[in-house]
Amino acid sequence: MLASLSQDAAGEAMVQPLAISETSPPARDWPIAAWLLLCCAMIFAMVVLGGVTRLTHAGLSMVEWRPLMGVLPPLSETQWQTVFAKYQQHPEYQQLNDAMTLMEFKSIFWMEYAHRMWGRAIALTFLVPFVYFLIRGRLAGTLKAKLIVIFVLGGLQGLLGWYLVESGLADDPDVSPYRLTGHLGAAFLIYGYTLWVALGLIFPAREGGVSAAHRPLRRFAAGFTGLVFITVLSGGFVAGLDAGLAYNTFPLMDGRLIPADVLELEPRNFFENIATVQFDHRVLALAAALAVVAFWVRARSAALAPRARFAVHALLAATAVQLSLGIWTLLLIVPVPLAAAHQAGALILFTAALWVTHELGAARTPAVKR
Numbered sequence: 001m002l003a004s005l006s007q008d009a010a011g012e013a014m015v016q017p018l019a020i021s022e023t024s025p026p027a028r029d030w031p032i033a034a035w036l037l038l039c040c041a042m043i044f045a046m047v048v049l050g051g052v053t054r055l056t057h058a059g060l061s062m063v064e065w066r067p068l069m070g071v072l073p074p075l076s077e078t079q080w081q082t083v084f085a086k087y088q089q090h091p092e093y094q095q096l097n098d099a100m101t102l103m104e105f106k107s108i109f110w111m112e113y114a115h116r117m118w119g120r121a122i123a124l125t126f127l128v129p130f131v132y133f134l135i136r137g138r139l140a141g142t143l144k145a146k147l148i149v150i151f152v153l154g155g156l157q158g159l160l161g162w163y164l165v166e167s168g169l170a171d172d173p174d175v176s177p178y179r180l181t182g183h184l185g186a187a188f189l190i191y192g193y194t195l196w197v198a199l200g201l202i203f204p205a206r207e208g209g210v211s212a213a214h215r216p217l218r219r220f221a222a223g224f225t226g227l228v229f230i231t232v233l234s235g236g237f238v239a240g241l242d243a244g245l246a247y248n249t250f251p252l253m254d255g256r257l258i259p260a261d262v263l264e265l266e267p268r269n270f271f272e273n274i275a276t277v278q279f280d281h282r283v284l285a286l287a288a289a290l291a292v293v294a295f296w297v298r299a300r301s302a303a304l305a306p307r308a309r310f311a312v313h314a315l316l317a318a319t320a321v322q323l324s325l326g327i328w329t330l331l332l333i334v335p336v337p338l339a340a341a342h343q344a345g346a347l348i349l350f351t352a353a354l355w356v357t358h359e360l361g362a363a364r365t366p367a368v369k370r
Contacts, residue, residue, distance in 0.1 A: 029201040032138065035129045036198035039150075042122045043191045044347055049115050050187070051343035054180070054239060055336045058111035060092045063169055065162040071120070073113055080106065092173035119158060126151060146197050153190045160186055177240025177271070184236040188229060191347065192354055199358045203307075217295075217302055218360035224291040225353040231284040232346050237271060243278040244334040250327050253279060285326055292319040292353075308359040315352040322349045 053059045063086050074080040084105050087093050093100065130147055133139050139147065164183045167176035238244055247253040254260065259275040269276040296316045304312070322345035329335070329342045 032133060032143075033198050033201040035133075036194055036201070039122065039126050040191055040195050040198065042118070042125060043187065043194065044344070046115075046118050046122060047184075047187050047191070047347055048340055048344045049118055050184075051239075052336060052340050053111050053115045055334070055339055056108060056111055057092070057096075058108035059115075059165060059175065060090065060168045060173070061087060061105065061108040061112045062116065062165075063087055063090055065165070067120075067158065071117070073109075083109065090169050090173075091171060092168065095173050119161070123154060123158075126154065143197070143201075146193075150190065150194055150197070153186070153193070157183070157186050157190060174242075175240065177237050180240040181233055181236030184239075185229070185233050188232055188347070188350060192229075192350060195351060195354055196358065199355065203358065214302070214360045217299060218357060220291075220295050220298065221353065221357040221360055224288060224295060225350070225357055227284070227288045227291055228346075228350050228353050231281065231288050232350065234277070234281040234284050235343075235346065237277045238281050241272070241274050241277055243274040243281075244330060244339070246274050247278055248330055248333050250330055251282075253282075285323060289319050289323050292316060305359075308356070311352065311356045311359045315349075315356050318345070318349045318352040321345055 062083075074083050080102060084102050087105060097104075130139075130151065134144065160179070160183050164175050164179040167179050168174055247259065249255075251257070253275065259279060261275045262273070262279055263269055263276070265273040265276070270280060271277070292315060296312055299309075299312045322342070325338065325342040325345045329338045332338060
């Protein structure tokens, strides 16, 4: 109900606007939405765990990919020695860690093992309820197709993860920044699509599509959501090249706004030049932050539902926190806890941007009955 009529003492009708009505999902959709949100939470944890794995250089400790049989870790000293011997045959040990002890190897092995096992846990958490809901006839045709897409993307992400690891097992003990960025971007896409489907179940879109009043704001929101994603991809190249370990000042880089060596690797500057990659990430991050501030200012005067307005404020807060985390991570030369928080902050900001974009499609424009 968009408004209510109340009678004053003289019996004269007065119009009193109420909060915008917000469509509620059918009761049968709540378990499916809750399941998808659980999957989102697990993917979120996976992204953070993957970042820590990268930061601690643990990702190349498991040199074999056994997606079905590689569930059990080494259980005896002999098995540990065998796994360690395989690691010793690869460039990371030979060029960087030739003094590593078995105990030190175990510490990085367990990190990568947890990363891979968590990926398997996500697959099971998705697959088992999907089969259950499918058998019970709870999945409509469109929703079923969307869930199949999510499952296929998840499987391809597992393949991409091994493709990433494989790049660091040949001659160079570092993984390819291109593959790392692809793996990170795919994780964000899977998370974002899963979240979008869940939001569609929790907050169904309004009848008739996006209102004319909200259309420009929604386009603005979709635009900066894309900008946030591009900034995340640029961060993947920063991580892949260890570019955060250089130019640890802000806002200047080597005493200049634009570093002198920003064009020294033409035409590969945007992807392989450490100075350019870090500079691009700074510019994109600041551009995304300014876009969010401009959006927030514009949204303040719009007629939004309470939930949509809260989402807009949450977006601004997430942007401020993430920008601060990025600057401090750089200034302190990438400490692992802070860098992991920065990666988590990127996903929180992406979540807020998607939420705002969805709200502007699901919310109704305030109206008054007369």
